[in-house]
Amino acid sequence: GAMAIYPCGMCHKEVNDNDEAVFCESGCNFFFHRTCVGLTEAAFQMLNKEVFAEWCCDKCVS
Numbered sequence: 001g002a003m004a005i006y007p008c009g010m011c012h013k014e015v016n017d018n019d020e021a022v023f024c025e026s027g028c029n030f031f032f033h034r035t036c037v038g039l040t041e042a043a044f045q046m047l048n049k050e051v052f053a054e055w056c057c058d059k060c061v062s
């Protein structure tokens with residue numbers, strides 16, 4: 001569409017609104033599909049519930 005496209009930092013495919021995705025808040029500021037970073041569904045739910053939880057991708061953690 002006309003909206004900005006957010007490519008996944010891992011697979012570089014578009015991250016859609018209805019995709020489960022995490023944002024590398026304190027690092028590269030990229031979105032990542034949940035499955036691309038190997039997050040379990042349970043871990044993903046926890047991140048979403050916890051407002052102040054910051055997630056960081058592997059590249060930025062190291």
Ligand SMILES: [Zn+2]
Pocket residue numbers: 008009010011012013032033036
């Ligand atoms: Zn991806």
Ligand SMILES: [Zn+2]
Pocket residue numbers: 024027028029030056057058059060
């Ligand atoms: Zn990152």
